[in-house]
Amino acid sequence: MAKVNISLDAELVVEVMVLAGVGSPQDAVEVVVRDYIARGHRTEARIELQEHRRRETEAKPQEPQG
Template sequence: MAKIDISLDAELVVEVMVLAGIGSPQDAVEAVVRDYIARGHRTETRTESKDRGLRDVDAKPQEPQG
């Protein structure tokens, strides 16, 4: 996997390290990024199921009204 170097505010990284309980700045930031991506995938999965259910309801022919 390709690697990149970025600059972050030291206080931000230290706070991530403390909250995550990880001693390495690199590992702490990587854990946060991986968690963010995983959370996005879980959200997509949940909303996809909901959207699919709504589409199924919309696809059914409706009874004439009036």
């Protein structure tokens, strides 16, 4: 996997290290990025499920009322 070097504010990285419970700045930032990506995938899956349910509901023939 290709690597990317970036510069971040030291206080920001220390805060992430404390919150993530890791001792390495590299690991801390990686944890945050992986979590962000996973959250995005969960959101996409949830939206897809809601749209699928909506389409199923709309496709069902409505029973006559009255």
